[in-house]
Amino acid sequence: MNILLVLGRVVLGGIERLGRAALFLYEILSGSWELVGRFPLVLQQIYGVGVLTLLIILVSGLFVGMVLGLQGYNTLVKFGSANSLGLLVALSLVRELGPVVTALLFAGRAGSALTAEIGLMKATEQLAGMEMMAVNPVTRVIAPRFFGGVVAMPLLAALFSAIGVLGGHIVGVGLLGVDAGPFWSQMQAGVDFHDDILNGVIKSAVFGVVCTWIAVFEGYDAVPTSEGVARATNRTVVYSSLAVLGLDFILTALTLGEI
Amino acid sequence: MNSRKTIEVWVGLFVAAGLLAIAMLAFKVGNLTTADVVDGYTLIAKFNNVGGLKAKAPVTMAGVRIGRVTKISFDNERYMGVVEMQIDGRYKNIPKDTSASILTSGLLGDQYVGLEPGGSEEYLKSNDTIQMTQSAVVLEKLIGQFLFSKASDGDKAK
Numbered sequence: 001m002n003i004l005l006v007l008g009r010v011v012l013g014g015i016e017r018l019g020r021a022a023l024f025l026y027e028i029l030s031g032s033w034e035l036v037g038r039f040p041l042v043l044q045q046i047y048g049v050g051v052l053t054l055l056i057i058l059v060s061g062l063f064v065g066m067v068l069g070l071q072g073y074n075t076l077v078k079f080g081s082a083n084s085l086g087l088l089v090a091l092s093l094v095r096e097l098g099p100v101v102t103a104l105l106f107a108g109r110a111g112s113a114l115t116a117e118i119g120l121m122k123a124t125e126q127l128a129g130m131e132m133m134a135v136n137p138v139t140r141v142i143a144p145r146f147f148g149g150v151v152a153m154p155l156l157a158a159l160f161s162a163i164g165v166l167g168g169h170i171v172g173v174g175l176l177g178v179d180a181g182p183f184w185s186q187m188q189a190g191v192d193f194h195d196d197i198l199n200g201v202i203k204s205a206v207f208g209v210v211c212t213w214i215a216v217f218e219g220y221d222a223v224p225t226s227e228g229v230a231r232a233t234n235r236t237v238v239y240s241s242l243a244v245l246g247l248d249f250i251l252t253a254l255t256l257g258e259i
Numbered sequence: 260m261n262s263r264k265t266i267e268v269w270v271g272l273f274v275a276a277g278l279l280a281i282a283m284l285a286f287k288v289g290n291l292t293t294a295d296v297v298d299g300y301t302l303i304a305k306f307n308n309v310g311g312l313k314a315k316a317p318v319t320m321a322g323v324r325i326g327r328v329t330k331i332s333f334d335n336e337r338y339m340g341v342v343e344m345q346i347d348g349r350y351k352n353i354p355k356d357t358s359a360s361i362l363t364s365g366l367l368g369d370q371y372v373g374l375e376p377g378g379s380e381e382y383l384k385s386n387d388t389i390q391m392t393q394s395a396v397v398l399e400k401l402i403g404q405f406l407f408s409k410a411s412d413g414d415k416a417k
Contacts, residue, residue: 047266051273155277162280193289
């Protein structure tokens with residue numbers, strides 16, 4: 001009996017949170033027209049979640065590209081097709097690793113910071129103070145952060161892929177002696193703008209919405225204690241990572257259209 | 260410089276770098292530059308067997324890509340594969356007696372259409388049909404023929 005009670009409570013709680021999160025997203029979006037006159041607020045958040053995340057994205061992208069170059073070369077050379085290295089590196093980065101790894105890093109670096117910041121604002125009753133002064137905290141605090149993240153993510157993912165390709169070039173052409181000509185020409189022949197690159201951008205845009213949405217909702221919904229904020233931050237990273245990996249499969253299946 | 264300006268400059272730099280990265284992916288990594296044939300014209304060729312030819316496959320002459328396959332359909336009366344090609348508008352002087360064949364780049368590579376120029380003084384116009392065609396080589400048939408000829412050689416030797 002007790003087990004059933006706990007199970008029911010957990011399921012109902014989960015559904016209720018999901019509903020609140022959806023309403024919260026609606027509230028953010030419906031108040032977003034007020035941001036037109038407050039563009040500097042969004043700019044500041046793009047700086048916070050985008051520019052400050054840049055370093056970790058660039059360094060990881062470079063190393064992921066270099067590792068792909070090394071691993072890909074060792075496999076391809078067995079089949080005598082080391083010239084396809086550029087294609088392998090570019091396709092895996094543009095289609096999968098760019099959007100996914102960027103989103104995971106984004107959740108860890110920017111998402112957790114967003115949750116902690118908003119959660120602390122709630123714990124120190126800054127959000128309640130705003131409401132006292134007839135300022136809607138959702139449009140003043142949450143919406144700029146949300147749109148900052150949504151704008152920043154596709155740009156970060158594109159930078160990740162681009163620098164990853166350069167990393168693959170450094171290892172493949174510079175260290176392992178693959179010829180630069182076929183490296184780039186096979187890449188250009190095999191990577192389609194619409195099917196591969198645009199799909200990667202769409203993926204990263206979806207991940208941007210989902211990651212930032214989870215981050216701001218967890219912050220806004222946090223129990224206003226130091227423990228509650230810690231838990232909310234923890235949940236942001238876990239939920240974002242799971243959502244990104246799950247959605248990645250769905251989006252890939254949809255875009256490849258083979259399932 | 261006050262802090263707000265600094266932030267604006269950094270965000271500007273970030274967005275510019277991001278857009279630049281997308282542009283690099285599109286032009287340097289992807290095939291956006293070579294995807295479209297500029298103001299081209301259409302040629303048609305009918306093959307007995309198009310093999311594994313796909314739309315967007317390159318059309319080459321003397322090994323240089325001069326166009327792209329746009330559509331592959333089936334002629335229900337003559338039971339042939341109809342290949343429509345878009346040829347770059349810069350190359351208008353393709354002789355009337357040009358022959359088209361479906362070739363494979365490398366042993367396991369993709370298939371493409373190779374055009375072999377004839378000697379005619381007249382040139383193909385838009386929507387003209389190339390008369391002489393050579394079908395794709397189907398590897399299974401080739402192996403089958405090889406085995407049959409080997410077997411008949413063996414019979415003679417006895």
